[in-house]
Amino acid sequence: MGILRALFSLCVVTSFLSLGPRSSLGRSHFHKGKQSSAHRVNGGHRVVESPVRSPAEPPATGASTSLDSCVFDVRSFGAVGDGSTDDTEAFRSAWRAACSVESATVLVPSDGVFILTSTIFSGPCEPGLVFQVDGVIMPPDGPDNWPESDSKHQWLVFYQLEGMTLRGEGTIEGNGEDWWNLPCKPHRGPHGSTLPGPCDSPVLIRFFVSCNLTVKDLRIENSPQFHIKFDACEDVHIEGLSISSPAFSPNTDGIHIENTRSVTIYNNMIGNGDDCISIGPGCSDVDIQNVTCGPGHGISIGSLGMHNSQACVSNVSVKNAVVRNSDNGVRIKTWQGGMGSVSGISFDNVYMENVRNCIIIDQYYCSNKGYCQNQSSAVYVSGVSYANIKGTYDVRSPPIHFACSDTLPCTNITMFEVELLPHEGELVDDPFCWNAYGAMQTATIPPIPCLQDGQPESLQEIASPDC
Template sequence: MGIPRALLVLCIATAFLSLGPRGSLGRSHLHKRQQSHGRRGNGGHRLQSPVDSPADPPAAGTSTTVTPSNSSSDSSVFDVRSFGAVGDGVTDDTEAFRSAWRAACSVESATLSVPSDGVFMITSTIFPGPCQPGLVFQVDGVVMPPDGPQCWPKSDSKHQWLVFYQLEGMTLRGEGTIEGNGEDWWSLPCKPHRGPHGSTLPGSCDSPVLIRFFMSCNLTVRDLRIENSPQFHIKFDACEDVHIEGLSINSPAFSPNTDGVHIENTRSVTIYNSMISNGDDCISIGPGCSDVDIQNVTCGPGHGISIGSLGMHNSEACVSNVSVKNAVIRNSDNGVRIKTWQGGMGSVSDISFDTVYMENVRNCIIIDQYYCSNKGYCQNQSSAVYVSGVTYANIKGTYDVRSPPMHFACSDTLPCTNITMSEVELLPHEGELVDDPFCWNAYGVMRTVTIPPIPCLQDGQPESLQEIPNLGC
């Protein structure tokens, strides 16, 4: 029996209408951002957002209200545009990000999504916890602060921009860029070498750390591009269980105080498979750090991988169990460095630098217990941070002949001990071989012949160090 024509037409129309809305509200996809995102074209002035206030955060367990172009049927995805963010690089999107954070924070396994087709300007902001487990901050577009100190809101902190506070189990990731707009900060008169003969000039010197994690644990930061920070690019303070992987950090060699990754009072850290070029330390490890594993990191230009500076203002500093393996350091002022202030207390122990390739590095291997950021203004002091148990194995490459490739300047009263050298082969990048490494009060052993030789490294233990002092670690 044939179906009557009128009934057939009615069935087809009904099916079409039932499929239409579902297709238009399908799950959105996060696309890789376009390569060109540019700078704001209005000279740094911010415009008031055309949205009077962000949308009310959705209640936990309900779907997010979205526009068709950024739609998602997943109730755990919170797109900042759904909360009023514009993403034109000019409008202040701060309140939209804060609202999206509050909503995502209250939902388990939620994602705060920064879409790939936007450039979002936000001011200094704290993203607080505690939050529900599994929170992801997904940056696929561009996120940036105001353009320099002149555009920085007077009520905002100039010490930090984005702060993630009291979080557990959070991930910061994405295919986008966190752009620091740091150029005008680097030019402040107080910055190093702005004055005559390498000096600094009077004036305010506050410059924000771009990203700071504070008092948090079980953190993952991966696959992001972070660039042109006013000061440190990313800092971990009083944190535990930190995993960093696949980061690309990029600032010019002349940008001052722009450490790539800085950690302090933080333990159980892994930094893997990342590339860092900047104007200061590639990775800096401050006081209170332990169990740090760095692998497959490429640094340069910059100031290399540094432990310190430690013991400033007669403080106590303890760093232990740090491993650097399979690293490349190119066109850098320093290679692998330990630096401490006179007058400090504490210790640096169980440090391993294994399989590090140097290319045109000025100070390839350096321990400096006479560190002073303002040469000529530091008084000699008797106490020091005790440095012991440092291994250099398979360190090869080329050095800048302006400085000896190895430099061990240890405390008069507390010598460096248990330094081990094995398979260290460093040749001049250009020019003649510099075969006079510097040693002062440094004790250790050479497992193999080194290039250049290090006859100044003393055998055994110093007689003056009858027992290890009370280090407080």
């Protein structure tokens, strides 16, 4: 919670901040094709997680700096947009110029394909800044072409900003296919071969320590890892995005939020190889409406409590959603040994089509099956409602699965108008429940006799002072 309090202070006093010099983070760059020397950049520094700001540099000669339009076209700063030239420095220059002007727009024109290496666009900036992507922007094509000096954990980062908008009619293309084939977890590797140890794969777009953000109307596709991530942010509005990657693409969550509060996610279409929307620890007041998911792993809260950590998630609402051809529908997943709580969660009017594990609470989540130790502490799950959940399920798994902690039961689970039928085959009428308590407000299909009425006789003391 300390990081959220710091973020709140940042949003209140952003206009009064005065930070030290900010590196433009120049570095050697991948060149997809032959490139003129005017666009080559030598040497440089590794991307860091928390850059600091420097004064904006003056725009290049010929840049549009009219105070009437306040439009900073990246081509006026030297961007070529031919799909092979490295245009990173032109984008940085356009950003620095626009950052110092109120209500400015960085324009990525519609008639270009622009290659960028890993870049941090940092603030604070003047109010009303818009990053308008009408063309195509993309990173180098795969890990073999990724500059050695660049971070392999992130590509485009927007840092310490207030009141910024990322929008446009264009495409942010991730060039992720070669990343997905890396022979390391969670990637499958060529011919199904996977070596131990994690992969270093970049998040495509990351917002970090920022507030009052809008992201809308873009197409984002084929990310090496998460498509878009919000970390330590507040007051975020996401609308009208089309996010797509193949079903086999590993760890390609569509929208991921953590340590972030006051989020609205409306009218988005997401198909990928992992969670459609994932909600991590430290999130509260999240409103999700009119989202279509699939293929993928559905809408997930978690995983929470990894490595015996504390995780707090509250006041999450999912309404008027569609989940198709997915491994999961709506899911809450926590690790054994964690602490904290998940509370005030509602799923209302969700349509499922051919979904495996339509409704699932799993407090025994383990990404490495067989290597997770049994532990007694848990993230407390309470106050979860399911209303008007209808559609069809994949009969390979029961459509409802409540696996709650041995020592800390799930409580106040309510079921209303839940009707799930097999997509193909015969009805599976044995939902799984373990240590789950709640109320059946209407009859369900299939019936859930294993959900225990009322409250357990005793609950161990919940040590979650910051939740």
